Amino acid sequence: MRLLRIVPDDTKFDFMQFRRISFPISAVLSILAIGLYFFHGLNFGIDFKGGLLMEVQSKTPTADLSTMRTTLSGLGLGEVQLQQFGGPSNVLVRIAEQPGGDAAQQAAVQKVRGALGDSVEYRRVEVVGPRVSSELLSYGVVGLGLAILGILIYLWFRFEWQFALGAMIANVHDIVLTIGFMSITQIDFDLTSIAALLTILGYSLNDTVVIYDRIREMLRRYKKMPMAELLNASVNQTLSRSVITHVTVTLALLALLLFGGQAIHSFAATMTFGVVLVGTYTSIFIAAPILIYLGVGRGTDALTGPESGKSK
Amino acid sequence: MLYFTRWKAAGIVLTALVVCLFAVPNFFPEATVNSWPKWAQRHLVLGLDLQGGSHILLEVDTNAVRKDKLETTRDDVRRVLRDARVGYTGLVVRGNSVEVRLRDEAASATALTKLRELAVPLGGILGGSGQMSLNVTTEAGNLIRLTVGDAAILDRVRQSVEQSIQIIERRVNELGTVEPLIQRQGTDRILVQVPGLQDPTRLKELLGKTAKLDFRMVDIGTPVEQALQGRAPPEDDLLYSSTAPKTPYLIEKRVLVSGAELTDAQPGFDQRTSEPIVSFRFNTAGSRKFAQATQENVGKPFAIVLDNEVISAPVIREPILGGSGQISGSFTVQSANDLSILLRAGALPAPLTIIEERTVGPGLGADSIAKGKMSSYVGAGLVIVFMLATYGIFGLFANIAVAINVAMIFGVLSLLNATLTLPGIAGVVLTVGIAVDSNVLIYERIREEVRAGRSPINAIDAGFSRALATILDSNITTFIAAAVLFYIGTGPVRGFAVTLGIGIITTVFTAFTVTRLIVATWVRWRRPQHVPI
Numbered sequence: 001m002r003l004l005r006i007v008p009d010d011t012k013f014d015f016m017q018f019r020r021i022s023f024p025i026s027a028v029l030s031i032l033a034i035g036l037y038f039f040h041g042l043n044f045g046i047d048f049k050g051g052l053l054m055e056v057q058s059k060t061p062t063a064d065l066s067t068m069r070t071t072l073s074g075l076g077l078g079e080v081q082l083q084q085f086g087g088p089s090n091v092l093v094r095i096a097e098q099p100g101g102d103a104a105q106q107a108a109v110q111k112v113r114g115a116l117g118d119s120v121e122y123r124r125v126e127v128v129g130p131r132v133s134s135e136l137l138s139y140g141v142v143g144l145g146l147a148i149l150g151i152l153i154y155l156w157f158r159f160e161w162q163f164a165l166g167a168m169i170a171n172v173h174d175i176v177l178t179i180g181f182m183s184i185t186q187i188d189f190d191l192t193s194i195a196a197l198l199t200i201l202g203y204s205l206n207d208t209v210v211i212y213d214r215i216r217e218m219l220r221r222y223k224k225m226p227m228a229e230l231l232n233a234s235v236n237q238t239l240s241r242s243v244i245t246h247v248t249v250t251l252a253l254l255a256l257l258l259f260g261g262q263a264i265h266s267f268a269a270t271m272t273f274g275v276v277l278v279g280t281y282t283s284i285f286i287a288a289p290i291l292i293y294l295g296v297g298r299g300t301d302a303l304t305g306p307e308s309g310k311s312k
Numbered sequence: 313m314l315y316f317t318r319w320k321a322a323g324i325v326l327t328a329l330v331v332c333l334f335a336v337p338n339f340f341p342e343a344t345v346n347s348w349p350k351w352a353q354r355h356l357v358l359g360l361d362l363q364g365g366s367h368i369l370l371e372v373d374t375n376a377v378r379k380d381k382l383e384t385t386r387d388d389v390r391r392v393l394r395d396a397r398v399g400y401t402g403l404v405v406r407g408n409s410v411e412v413r414l415r416d417e418a419a420s421a422t423a424l425t426k427l428r429e430l431a432v433p434l435g436g437i438l439g440g441s442g443q444m445s446l447n448v449t450t451e452a453g454n455l456i457r458l459t460v461g462d463a464a465i466l467d468r469v470r471q472s473v474e475q476s477i478q479i480i481e482r483r484v485n486e487l488g489t490v491e492p493l494i495q496r497q498g499t500d501r502i503l504v505q506v507p508g509l510q511d512p513t514r515l516k517e518l519l520g521k522t523a524k525l526d527f528r529m530v531d532i533g534t535p536v537e538q539a540l541q542g543r544a545p546p547e548d549d550l551l552y553s554s555t556a557p558k559t560p561y562l563i564e565k566r567v568l569v570s571g572a573e574l575t576d577a578q579p580g581f582d583q584r585t586s587e588p589i590v591s592f593r594f595n596t597a598g599s600r601k602f603a604q605a606t607q608e609n610v611g612k613p614f615a616i617v618l619d620n621e622v623i624s625a626p627v628i629r630e631p632i633l634g635g636s637g638q639i640s641g642s643f644t645v646q647s648a649n650d651l652s653i654l655l656r657a658g659a660l661p662a663p664l665t666i667i668e669e670r671t672v673g674p675g676l677g678a679d680s681i682a683k684g685k686m687s688s689y690v691g692a693g694l695v696i697v698f699m700l701a702t703y704g705i706f707g708l709f710a711n712i713a714v715a716i717n718v719a720m721i722f723g724v725l726s727l728l729n730a731t732l733t734l735p736g737i738a739g740v741v742l743t744v745g746i747a748v749d750s751n752v753l754i755y756e757r758i759r760e761e762v763r764a765g766r767s768p769i770n771a772i773d774a775g776f777s778r779a780l781a782t783i784l785d786s787n788i789t790t791f792i793a794a795a796v797l798f799y800i801g802t803g804p805v806r807g808f809a810v811t812l813g814i815g816i817i818t819t820v821f822t823a824f825t826v827t828r829l830i831v832a833t834w835v836r837w838r839r840p841q842h843v844p845i
Contacts, residue, residue, distance in 0.1 A: 003845070004701040009763060055676065102371075102665045106516070109669070113513070122511070123676035129667040132369065143800035150792045158785060195735065195805045198797050199742070199812070202790035206746070209786040210753065217778075241756040244702060245749040248695050252745030255691030256738055261683035263361070263676075264738050271742075 006247070007240040015235045016228040019289035026173060026286055033180025040183045045190030046126055048140070050097035050133035052108055055085060055124035056116065062088045068116070075111050086262045090123070102129035140194040144175070147198055151205055159212060162294040167208050170287035174204045178274040187266040196267050200274030203249070207242060207283040214238050215291065227296070231288050242280060250276050314773050314832040324825040328716055331818075335722035355726050359733035361804050362681050364674035365507035366515060370480075370664040372472050372500045377662045378408075378465050385446065385458055386410045388430050398423045409459040417454045424450055427458060434467045469500045472661040477502055482657035483518045502664070512671050514650070522619050522663045523654035525571030527602065530613040530625055531562040554621040555642050561622050563615050568605040573598030577655035579648040582640055588648035591638040592655060599635025607631040616641070618651070684737035691741045692718075699748055703755055706845045709834070710751035713827045717747045720818040721811060730814075733807030743815030746790075750823035753786075754779040755845050768843045769835060776828055783823050791816045 046053045058064070065082050068091065072080040077095050085092040093112065098104040105127045113122070128136075148171060155164035175197055182189055214234040222230060253276065257268040316324075337345045337355040345353055360367050382405045389412055393400055399415035414420055431446035445467070447459040473496055484492045484506060493505040506515060531548045539550045539562050547566070553559040577592040594602055605614075606628050615625040616639050624641035643651070695714070699707035721740060725732065758775030766774060791813060798809035 003704050004698075006702075009759075057675065102667045106520075106666050106669070110513070121673060121675060122671070123673045125512075125669065125671040127666075127669040129665075131371075132668045139800045143796050146799075147793050147796040150796065151789050154788060154792060191801060191805045192735065195797055195801065195808050198793045199790075202793035203746070205789040205793075206749075206786040209789055210782055213782045213785055237760065238756075240759075241752050244752045244756070245746070248698060248748045248752070249742070249745040251694035251698060252691040252741050255687045255694060256741055259683060259687035259690050260734075260738065261680060261687075263680055263683075263734055267735065267738065 007243050009240075011236045011239055012232075013236060013239075014232060015284055016232050016289050016292065018285060019292075022281075022285035022289070029180070030173060030176045033176045033183070036180050036183040042179070042183055042189040043186040045188035045193075046094070046128050046133075047190040048133055048137040050105070050128045050130050052093075052095040052098075052105060052112070053124070053126040054093040054109075054112065054122065056091050056093060056120035057123050058089045058091065058120050059118075060089065063091045063120075065091065068093075071115050072112065075108075075115055077108050077111065091120075097130060097133070102131070105129050136191060140191065143194065144197060144201075147201060148172070151201070155205075155209070159216065160296065162291060162296045163212050163216075166287055166290045166294055167205060167212070169290055170208055170282045171201060171205060173286055174200055174274060174278050174282050177278050178270060181273045182270060185269070187270060192264070192267045193270060196270040196274065199271060200279060203275045204279035204282055207245075207279055208287040210241065211235060211238050211283055211288055215288070215296075219296065227292055231291060235284055235288050239284075242284065246276060246280050314769065314776070314828070314835055316829060316832055321829055324829055328720060328822075328826055331723040331727075332716065332719040333723065334727045335719055335725075338722065338726060354729055356722065357729060357731045358677075358681075359731045359736065359804060359807050360505060360507060360670070360677075361672050361734050362677050362684075362732065363507050364509070364672050364677035365505065366509050366512040366669065366671040368504045368506075368512070368516065368519065368666055369497065369668035370476075370502045370504065370519060371667045372469050372476065372502075373663045373665055374465065374469055374500060377468050377472055378460070380662065381460050381465065381468055382408075382410060385430070385460060389427065389458065392426050392430065393423060396422060396426045398426075408461075409457050412456050412458075414454040414456065420450060420454060420456065423456060424448065427456060430458070434463055466499065469662075473500060473502060475661045476664060479658050479660055480504060480519060483653060484515070486653045486657070487515060487518070501667075508674065509671070510673060512669070514646075516666060516669070518650060518653065519664065520666060521654055522660045523571070523657070524619055524659040525574070525655060526617045527568045527570075527605075528566065528615050528617055529564045529568065529605075529609060530615050531564050532612060534562055536560050536562055549620075551615075551617060551620055551622050553625075554618065554623050559622075561615060561625060563617060563622065568614065569594065569598050569601045571655060571659055573601070574655055577652040579645070579652045580638070582638070585640075587640055588643040588645050589638045589640045590643070590648050590652045590655070591636065592652075593636040596635075599633075602635065602637075603631060603633045606633075680734045684734055688737060688741050692744055695744055695748060699751075703751075703845050705834075706751075706755055706831075709827065709830045710748055710755075712830060713751060713822045714744055714747045716826055717815075717818050717822045718744065720822070721815050724814045724818065725811065728810075730810050731807055732811075733804040735804045736807035736811040739808045739811030739815060743812065743819065747815070747819045747822070750779075750783045750787075750819055751827060753783055754823070754827065758843060759845060762843050768840045771843060772831060772835060776831075780824060783820060787816050787820050 063084070065084070069080065069082055072093065077098065079096055081094040083092045083094070084090065095108060095112070098108050109125065109127055148168065152164050152168050155167050178197060178200055182193065187193070211234060214237055215231060218225070218230050218234050250272070253268060253272045256264060257272055260268055334354060337348070337353060345355060386403060386405055389410055390403060393412070398419045400412050401415050402411070402413040404411055414423055428448050431444040431448060434443045434445055443461065443463050445460070445464040447461060448456065449459070450456050477494055477496060480502065481494050484494065484504065487506070489506050489508060491507060493503070495503050497503045504519065509515060531545065534545055534548065539548070540560060544550050544562065548562045548564055551561050551563050553561065573595050575593050575595045577590055580589055580591050581587065582589045610628050610630060613625050613627045616623045623639060696711050699710050701707070703710060718740065721743065754775055757779040758771050761771035761774045762768070794809050794813035794816065798806055798813060801809055
């Protein structure tokens with residue numbers, strides 16, 4: 001049986017040369033993403049904004065959105081957003097946080113339930129009060145920061161600081177671009193999004209670490225090879241693995257995206273963007289070439305990592 | 313790397329097998345599993361997002377606790393000074409303290425000693441922090457200030473949470489649901505998770521009521537109109553009836569008997585009007601107080617007050633000596649039933665506010681399970697086919713390793729009685745995607761070593777030993793992310809972190825042992841002349 005070979009053996013792409021294009025592109029994209037965040041904003045979901053979210057299924061085959069809108073608008077709960085969700089009979093009702101603290105949110109749920117009555121099945125009801133939402137947001141942001149810091153320390157410990165810094169820059173780049181993606185698509189930004197961001201962080205680093213591992217090994221073996229050439233060789237040698245692994249992760253993600261249903265759709269979409277599109281690109285075109293600028297040490301001292309004894 | 317002692321090989325197979333076996337109870341119905349020995353009963357718990365149910369986060373109202381503590385302190389001061397026969401001119405609650413102005417400065421030493429006895433060490437006698445519940449100071453001779461510190465409030469809040477949990481347990485158990493979870497969260501919060509509820513409205517009603525029941529006299533000496541104009545006597549409260557139209561009543565602050573002295577409450581029907589009622593019985597002390605109060609007040613109305621609303625205000629026709637009675641007050645069968653549940657369970661020490669609610673109906677839960685299964689099968693199928701196409705026989709090895717990996721994830725999850733959520737299923741699917749990465753790393757390395765001119769066995773050996781360090785490094789970074797996610801996340805997100813984290817551990821384990829053992833066995837068996845990857 002002839003086996004599938006996506007990447008031919010012994011590729012010799014000049015990835016380092018490409019940095020003259022990839023760095024400016026990434027810089028521009030990152031600035032765009034940051035701009036989007038500040039001027040277009042994220043679509044904060046109920047977790048961080050508080051308020052009311054209900055998924056209801058009408059008992060008729062098609063939900064009558066306009067009647068529902070009229071009914072709910074008459075309740076005096078401020079702006080009511082209705083959205084078809086999944087199928088024609090499913091409707092997502094969103095109501096902004098009510099003024100008057102936690103008790104007011106509960107009163108609003110009762111009003112909506114009273115107004116819609118038995119005409120619908122309540123598939124999901126989420127009510128997040130003002131205090132919980134602000135806590136969840138700060139947890140999310142702190143968590144993201146903690147994860148980055150933890151990984152930085154680990155890499156610093158395992159590699160040299162240049163590697164840790166390079167991975168970190170690549171990392172922040174991933175997160176910034178993914179946030180840009182969330183801003184453009186206006187996907188709900190909630191706790192699940194934080195989970196997606198953290199996973200993207202983990203995977204992208206996973207990839208970067210594999211390449212860095214190879215670079216470190218090459219640095220030990222070929223003490224005289226010019227840096228750009230060495231980095232190129234490392235990326236080329238691991239290219240087949242990078243591609244194959246990404247195909248498998250993409251297959252798994254596609255299954256989630258296509259068959260996982262509405263509940264994890266935004267999670268799967270964000271992951272697909274972050275892992276498949278950004279993560280791979282970052283490891284090859286940002287994380288590796290950036291080491292040229294960070295001046296990875298080639299002294300014997302700097303190269304005796306914990307693995308040096310075993311490499312022969 | 314390819315040599316295993318017999319013991320080591322047996323150890324690996326045994327470990328993997330045992331861990332996988334823990335997943336077995338999940339495939340049998342609950343009733344069957346319950347007849348098995350205890351240690352074999354551990355199984356996965358479906359999250360609320362999959363089986364449907366309500367997640368409700370309650371918070372103790374710290375301000376109410378503070379207010380209550382200050383008012384009790386004020387009443388204590390009044391009692392202590394009266395008993396010690398110390399005269400005072402002003403007694404007020406101001407900010408976080410109670411201030412009392414003595415009439416005679418000479419008495420301040422006596423008053424101070426007596427009032428200091430009110431202060432108790434916080435946290436009980438054992439393990440106290442050395443702080444006192446009250447800080448008694450004197451100022452300008454005849455002004456004494458009793459300050460309730462934040463530590464004292466915190467202590468009170470903590471106690472309230474503990475008591476509330478027991479009361480909530482009693483209330484929720486009356487709903488007859490399976491396995492409700494009630495636990496403290498932080499210092500002032502209580503998490504209630506009740507699976508399988510279609511409509512949480514009733515649950516919320518049972519949780520949201522303080523259920524503080526008092527029997528008090530109606531003040532008939534003062535017209536209600538006067539109170540409505542804002543001139544209620546200081547010893548009375550202006551309260552309204554619980555049902556529409558809201559009728560105002562002037563109710564004495566003094567409590568005849570409180571709900572704490574009830575021993576039982578049951579719903580029933582009035583024999584004459586066949587209206588729903590709640591009948592109750594007092595304990596001995598309560599019976600005596602109630603008998604005395606009704607004897608002294610025949611012909612006058614008294615009020616049954618629940619959470620500052622008047623349920624009913626009947627006129628006492630004759631003394632009630634038996635220690636039991638009934639409340640009627642335009643109940644429905646349901647509300648009579650609920651009130652008796654609340655009265656039996658007891659009053660909450662402080663009001664609770666619902667600050668977060670997430671309810672999933674059973675329909676959505678079932679849909680999510682179906683979708684989770686579907687995407688898992690499709691994801692696994694695609695990956696299996698791709699690996700076979702790319703690596704042939706080694707792809708088969710990888711698939712076997714991944715299958716064992718997934719079985720082990722479920723084994724560990726069952727062992728921990730962990731909760732499986734929809735994002736958790738996504739975590740498993742993603743683990744399948746990256747679990748093969750460890751195999752890809754090894755195989756690609758073997759390919760390279762073959763190209764570098766090594767003999768097959770040498771290449772396989774070197775491939776393993778070099779790839780394993782990389783596998784460890786790359787998985788630890790993802791594990792750090794999963795650990796952080798576990799720490800900050802709640803509910804479904806935490807479920808994702810759990811499966812992702814366990815998935816990483818089992819992935820590293822299978823890469824280091826199972827995959828290696830499979831390949832080593834194959835090498836010994838086939839003695840390959842070339843590596844078919």
